[in-house]
Amino acid sequence: MTTTLTALRHARTHHARAWRWLRLVGPVIIGLQVIALCRTEPRPGLSGRGLVILLAIVAFGIGAGGAFVTRRGGRWLSILLLFAASVVLLLLQPSGPGVLGVFVAVAVIGRRLAPLPGSLLVGGALVALIVAGQNRSPLPALMTGIAMASFYAVMRLAERLSATNGQAEELLIALEHTREADARAAALAERQRLAREMHDVLAHSLSALVLQLEGASVLAASDERLGPVIERARRLAGSGLDEARNAITTLREGGTLPGPGELPALSARFEHDTGIRCELTVCGDAHQLDADAQLAVYRVAQESLTNIAKHAPGQDRVCLQLSYEPGVVRLVVEDYGVGALAGSGGYGLTGMRERAELVGGRLDAGPTLTGFRVELEVPA
Numbered sequence: 001m002t003t004t005l006t007a008l009r010h011a012r013t014h015h016a017r018a019w020r021w022l023r024l025v026g027p028v029i030i031g032l033q034v035i036a037l038c039r040t041e042p043r044p045g046l047s048g049r050g051l052v053i054l055l056a057i058v059a060f061g062i063g064a065g066g067a068f069v070t071r072r073g074g075r076w077l078s079i080l081l082l083f084a085a086s087v088v089l090l091l092l093q094p095s096g097p098g099v100l101g102v103f104v105a106v107a108v109i110g111r112r113l114a115p116l117p118g119s120l121l122v123g124g125a126l127v128a129l130i131v132a133g134q135n136r137s138p139l140p141a142l143m144t145g146i147a148m149a150s151f152y153a154v155m156r157l158a159e160r161l162s163a164t165n166g167q168a169e170e171l172l173i174a175l176e177h178t179r180e181a182d183a184r185a186a187a188l189a190e191r192q193r194l195a196r197e198m199h200d201v202l203a204h205s206l207s208a209l210v211l212q213l214e215g216a217s218v219l220a221a222s223d224e225r226l227g228p229v230i231e232r233a234r235r236l237a238g239s240g241l242d243e244a245r246n247a248i249t250t251l252r253e254g255g256t257l258p259g260p261g262e263l264p265a266l267s268a269r270f271e272h273d274t275g276i277r278c279e280l281t282v283c284g285d286a287h288q289l290d291a292d293a294q295l296a297v298y299r300v301a302q303e304s305l306t307n308i309a310k311h312a313p314g315q316d317r318v319c320l321q322l323s324y325e326p327g328v329v330r331l332v333v334e335d336y337g338v339g340a341l342a343g344s345g346g347y348g349l350t351g352m353r354e355r356a357e358l359v360g361g362r363l364d365a366g367p368t369l370t371g372f373r374v375e376l377e378v379p380a
Helices: 002-038 048-069 072-092 098-112 115-132 138-222 226-253 260-274 291-311 348-358
Strands: 277-283 317-325 328-336 362-367 372-379
Touching: 002 048, 002 098, 048 072, 048 098, 072 098, 072 115, 098 115, 098 138, 115 138, 260 277, 260 291, 260 317, 291 317, 291 328, 291 348, 291 372, 348 362, 348 372
Parallel strands: 277 317
Antiparallel strands: 317 328, 328 372, 362 372
16 A cells, blocks of 8 residues: 555656646747747738737737646636637638647646536637638648647546546545554554453462462561561562553553663662672663663563572672663673573563564673673664
8 A cells, every 4th residue: 555655646746747847848838839920921010910910929928828827716817818819810820820829728728627618618729720721621620620629638638647646645645544543543452451461460469479478477477587588579579569550551551661761770679689789880871762672671671680580599799781872772781600590491581582673672691601691782
């Protein structure tokens, strides 16, 4: 559909360009026509038949010029003046180029007027040709009439095709807008469905987990070692519940998604919950990222820290480095300690790579001598 719309616009552009060239060349053609009329016998003069021819030539020039440049309100008068002057010249100068003026009138009529009045004017021109050819051989008048009628039909067809192309373009634009609206509605419906699923499954499960952990903390009051562990688990579950609620709100209402600006809070929360020192370094001036790229940076950092807490809880420290470079934003998450594979297990790395690819970026992850390193690049 887009290709068809582009082709229609291209054709309309060519049509408009051709008409602009005609409007530029038109005055030159009219000038040459006037010169030829002035040099045809009988020539224009200041009395009698010559004066009538002179007035007809002046009227021809004014009518032809006005037919090309005037707006719709004055176009009728210009066309009628051009038509009348051409007929008079055709009658008074049978051997002259007055017939070309009739063709100019036919061109403008076919381009500018509705079919009924245009056909009536062309019919009148044909009658004038017949009258002018009464004292001569009828063959030239007949051939000229056929040529003029054919020329009018071609101009009328060209105008019809132009109008049809315009209507088709409008319909295609409306169809494209309708499809875009349908796509937005489908996306909104899917977001609502996902929000319901998250609310019914994940949020309810986390809420139940928080309640169970609160009860366990009361029962474990007698054991000093068990209390902090349960409290930390309760905070993690509560944090997950808050994030689930935020995600549901975002899906339903299109709220603000987390991004690089939330990395300080994320690293501080990780350090508080796990006891692993987390260092965040930001280099360069902040770049403006789109919502998907911002979310990718945050989710990769979050998933990397989750993997460290899950698979390498004995690490000494974790370093997050966010670098704003020309045309790209780079995030590096690296842990240092016993060298455990903090990225192993589950679909975490696969999901992170998919997020990077969806925003036109890339993700590299793998073990190092001291731990595990995740590097994300997204275009700025």
